[in-house]
Amino acid sequence: MIKCIKFSNFRNLNGEYYFDQKLNIVIGKNNSGKSNLLDGIRLAFSAINDDYFRVEKSDFAKCNDRVPIVISVELEPDSIPTLNYYDGNRSIKTGFIVTVRKTQRGRYSKEVSLLNGSNVDNEILKNDKKVPNVTIIPLSRIDSLFTIGMTASISNFLSSEEDYCKIKEASKEQLKKQLQTKINEFNGFCKKFGQNFDVAFADPKITDEKIYVVDADINEEHSYKIGSGYKSVANIIINSMHEGNNIILIDEIENHLHPSLIRTLIREIQTLNNSIVIGTTHSAVVLNELKIEEVIDISGKSLKDLDENTLQKLNVFLHPGRGEIILADNVILVEGYTEEMLLKKYLRNNNRNWTILNAAGVMFEPYIKLSKYLNKHIVVISDNDKSTVDGKKPSSRFNNLSCLCTENNIKLIQVDNTLETDLYNNGFLTGCKELLKRHESHPDIYVAKDKKKIEITNYLIENDVDLSTWHVIKEIEDEFKCN
Structure with a gap:
């Protein structure tokens, strides 16, 4: 039903939001305006369906009630016939504008007009059976x-x-x-x-x-x-x-719900008839159950605006761990589970607000594009695989990744050949050299013996080896400035 809603001077919202899915989930930090968005929708529709919404001075941006609140709502054509009008091409458009202003008596009035500025017949509007019911959950x-x-x-x-x-x-x-x-x-x-x-x-x-x-x-x-x-x-x-149209607003859809219940709920919501659901979330579990097109950043960005190839990859591969990228501040993309395990230990020991995501080696591109689109602070860590190339130069895979990071102004941290090679060359594996072997083609390069990668990682973790001087850690710290 709702195509777009645009706010002016309402609390901390001054932008527009598009809702073209049956289920639309808004993400953003605490105090960024997610709940205000739901309240703004309630305020707009309260002016046409007589629901109660008390307007206060604090609803105006910076409490400045000398400037009116203006909320413009564009609807699907003919979804509420009373709000239809013809545009310059004689096509039916549907929508309304709610203007909230302070009266001379100090009260606040709501005025409703069509999107083209024409008057609305309030008596006919009251009898229009297609005016939706708006319910906010879980406040009641x-x-x-x-x-x-x-x-x-x-x-x-x-x-x-x-x-x-x-x-x-x-x-x-x-x-x-x-x-x-x-x-x-x-x-x-x-x-x-x-x-x-x-x-x-x-x-x-x-x-x-x-x-x-x-x-x-x-x-x-x-x-x-x-x-x-x-x-x-x-x-x-x-x-x-x-039986009529329903707009259901859910503030923090994950509240009180076990992950298994969240999954079933979201799947059932996606089957509802005559309903559009707009919710907010802080949960990676919720995000994992969504199509990427159903996610909207509170800044107004809809993830459906990413290129088609990236959307397809994210919809296939975005699991709960990687889904956290949408909620994170500082993102570290790694290509394997050993890097992930070592860095997570460092995070816990040093109380760093970093989110580590395993991109499974070849899947860096969609996560880089997603992070960049959402303005995340991101670092990418990757092996240069030099032992796979004659002349021991970085592989074509690494060079392509390097170009991608350069194009997006993202820090790429180069690991010398493999994680184990880099750690050994930097003096961190002297106590477990028996788990390493010389590379067959390049005997000056040490790599992990077959099926010994986990043992090497366990050695570093169980012996609490201090990695703070490792160049990878130092480069991350320098990039994030200890945030």
């Missing part, structure tokens, strides 16, 4: 929907408590019959998560009946023993089952 959880409410006052109008109970139960049964199809759909969703949940109904009121989740196995009116994670999942599912 399932357990908050259950309230004791008006039981006593209703019963006062009845001749007996027994009459009241009969009316109450009959009302609940009728509601359940009316909603049985949706309830069955909800039950089916829950079973995919290994849970048997049902819905029950609050005591009857004149308007605004509530439903809440119960444990179907226990047969209690309401169970507070249902875990917070499952409450979040149930809330998402219930709010996606409205």
Whole structure:
């Protein structure tokens, strides 16, 4: 439904965001504006669907309410007919602008217009059945929907408590019959998560009946023993089952959820009908379950703008460890697990905020492009493989990698032939020389014996060999300035 939303003077947001996927996940550091983005969407749609959103002075950038907040929302053509207009080419466009300004009385008013500046007929808009429902999760959880409410006052109008109970139960049964199809759909969703949940109904009121989740196995009116994670999942599912259009906003989608539950939830969200989900995350597990096109940086960058070849490789090879590159500050790309193990030990011992990612030798290019696109501080470490080339010069693979790093202004740290060769030449493997052998073609070069790479790494780790003077560490420290 939403194609693009653009903010001006709303909190710390002054940019535009594109949402062309069913599931859209926003990434960024704490306090970078992810939650503000969700609130901004709520504010915009509150002006057309009468949802409550209280505007305060702090909602204006730098609290300057002399300048209005302007939020422009471009929608898919004809998704809300009341908001249609024709552009200069006589094509249907759909969207609206919400302007929030301070009135002479000191209050804040919301004004709605079409994207071309034309007026909106508010009466027709109120009756437009395609105006979406907007739900933010997990700010309202399932357990908050259950309230004791008006039981006593209703019963006062009845001749007996027994009459009241009969009316109450009959009302609940009728509601359940009316909603049985949706309830069955909800039950089916829950079973995919290994849970048997049902819905029950609050005591009857004149308007605004509530439903809440119960444990179907226990047969209690309401169970507070249902875990917070499952409450979040149930809330998402219930709010996606409205027959109209739904915009579901989820702040930190991973909250309270075990990784296995996250995986199932994301896969089910991607199948929802009539719904667009916009969420935020700090979780590499969440990112691993997404297509790279579904990830949006809070700066407004959509990862779908990477070239097609890079997107394809990232969608195939981006596993949870490598997925952390999207969340990292300082990134070290290495080509093998031995480098990864040694550097991680150094990180722990020296409390460095570096993220080490194993690019599996030949897969540097997509991660370099991704890191560069997201403005990450990145270092690449690679063997020069000189023993594989006559004349003991760096291999063509290394030369190609060197060119790629130079083009992207990225620091490339050259390891002499292999990791073991480099460590031996720099005096770190004198205590385990029996694990090394001379290279067959170049006897002056030492390499690891067959299947001894891990033993060499274990030797360095178990003996707590100080690698702080190793040129690789020194070059990383110099590049990152101890950040």
